[in-house]
Amino acid sequence: MFKELKEALSSEGYQDLRFENLKNLTIKVRNEEVKSVDIIEKSGGHARALVGGGFGTLSFNDIKDAKKSISECIAFSKNIPGEMKLKSVDPVQDDVILSIPLDPREITLDEKVNLMKHYGKLASEIDLLSICDIEYIELYKEKYYVNNEGTEIRQEQLSAAMNFRMTSKNDVLTQQTRLSLGGSLDFTDLKDKDQLVIDKAIQTVALLEAEPVVAGDYDVVLDPTVGGLFIHEAFGHLSEADNLLRSEALRKTMTLGSMFAGQDFNVIDDPTEAGHSGSYVYDDEGVKSRKVHLIKEGKLSGRMHSRLTAELTGEEVTGHFRAKNYAYTPIVRMGNIYIDTGDDTYEDIIASTKNGLYLFGTAGGQTSGDMFTFAVQGGYKIEDGKITSMVRDIILTGNLFTTLKNIDKLGDTRSMSKGGGCGKGGQILRTSCKGSPYIRIKNMSVGGK
């Protein structure tokens, strides 16, 4: 494989090639019934060349087309006026072999299906829980990467996750929640999760009795999944340095050293922390991933880079340039982003909240520049430091800069999302993870109906 790829490259400008063999398995189960099993095998490559003022890139299927694809990339690139430089990095030769406690690929299809049916049965036996949809997603990639600077990397990537969507229904109302398990390369993380599944089913049914939230400003306590989504949507995307290319003004707004939050507040993206859906060794430009402090003690202190954005900003490479698969050109993406822990216990955070909301479970979010919005599965009122009645239909919106400064409590333990997923530039990336401790945000705008 390396031989064929290297032969396709020449010494003109910068060139690279990656070739991927994908083996994915998806299983869909509803309650106790298997809806579908798909074994997906695809392969293809992605070529890039930089000889003119910008990259020419091309996705292709057949390894025999590698050389032709590089030629086309060169032609594309030559048409682009101006010049463009990449941050220089040392060439790397490496072979990343996975070490897996319990390899999902060694679990039989029947075992996987039976585990899912078991969870589906547990959930659907709860009264008023009408539908428990479970999707198992196993992604395996064998990736080859070469460039004309001498880098040669073969790496394997594997993740296995189960995503639940539960629906409860009574005569007047339908409520929906989500739950994810796993996300790592270890099948152990998917086993023996009966209690989590049952608890989520009970919560889904309990939402039927909840009151719709009254829209307004609240002090909100976010659970780690909501906190993780918040930092991913509200701040993470802005720290992807390719966003800086669109204007000088944004570069000014995002000047390193600017005070973004309180002094105890730290945000990190760390693909090197093993065991999450966003863990990986090399990005799709052959750069080894690094732990990056995005916010350190309240100050903007770093961002996620490709070689191009590192050069443009004069900052170090971080290895965050990734693509969904061979059919897409890489873009700067988060790996494992999280809010770091503080000193507050969960109990203290709740007890010190006079009149607020405790919010649990994510239900999707989106960002547009400094504005963000995301939905949560449900919540509880906090009255005089105590959790009281349940509320539903909750959507949070806000402005990044004011919201970050309003975070005033940080829990002392962090947890990372299971499963994963993020959409950007037309590419859904499952290997993206987010996490947080319990956090409190003052004066958050909560929309209801």
Place this chain on the structure above:
Amino acid sequence: MSNLFDYIKEQVDDAELYTKQDNILAIEIKQGKISAVDGKDVLGISLRMNKDGKPGTAVASNFEDKTIVDRAIVSSHYKSGACFRFKNIQGQSENCFDQTLFEMSSESLINEAQKLAIRLKEINETITFMISYERTNSHVTIENTEGLNDAYDKTDLKISIASISASGFVQGMYTEAYSKYFEISDDKLNEIVERHLISNNLVKVPTKHMPVVFSGRAMGALMTRLLAGVNGEFVVKGVSPLENKIGQRVASEILNVSDDGLMKAGYGSLKFDDEGTPAQRTDLIENGVLKQFLSSVSTEDKLNIQATGNALKKTMFSKEIEDQPAIDSTNFVVSPGDTPDEDILKGIDYGIYVDSVMGTHTGNIPAGEYALNVSIGYLIENGKLTGKIADTMVSGNIYEDLSKVKAIGKHLELMQVVFYPMGYSPMVLFDDINVVGTK
């Protein structure tokens, strides 16, 4: 390809082989500079088949990969539900191919984008714009054991312009897309600049019910909910509020909505859908009355509605070869009304104009509920746009709000939903929508 299909036929009882070759060229201008030319030349092969009374599916990325059959057979051991039914109806017309577009090279695409950048600069040289062009050529084939053997070529072009605010964020956004070559008109470019300048004035609005104009673009968020309501799969599942409403008034009598897979030059036009059903136009709402649901081969019997050519291999977030055909829009079209666009705005003393929203994909979509954060929107005062609204949401339920449609504009805009275009709509005035503001 026929070699692979011959091999498949020997192994299974019934089969359908679908292939799609995409050739895509995309460029982007940021800060006046082209950053890349991104190309794609990829093939996807999808097999759906029945063996021993069970349906199975698999995909591959080259014609030599015969394991596609073995994998489909394994899938059939587990897959629930009835066998696939394959049909043989030849597609007729094609309104989705343009030779000029097909032949466009990366050079000509770059020229086009640069020309557009210059035109924008001539109108206002101080504003920073991002411009993107994406040209797609697709070749689709379908062959099944009922004797269907059909193919079509499709082209499309999507042009987006975003203007950037003083702090570096997207301030204005416009997207246009057709399956034929086009240029964005001078009037539109002037409007983009004018709106950008209006946006320099940030305003707040109070929380109350008020007249709201949804631009054609923003209508996509509301029509996503209507699409779920007329989606035959949701009707069969019992989750569509429109289930027993055919023949009944569900919207204002001035509202007409169709799905038109044959729309001339429509971005979503095609010869046949991804199950081989010929494209057609389906009138969904006529003068406010629900007329029809969208149906696929698998819902035909349950709904007693012939497949409408809407089974597509895509979701809101993906267009992969492994996405199974499911009911979706081709060109979802809100018919133009009889009020000139400027007259709609002139008639409003105080209200908002919503041009782009966040949250299209969240909430209980089949139930028609929406709660949308306005990412780009304007205050309307005494018939004029006077500023960009900040921190504003609109929320409600389309099955109440579609009855509040008071006027429909004449000019069709592209409805953009999450990653992909959904169809076309003019601007629509609703007279009494719940707006959550911060004033």
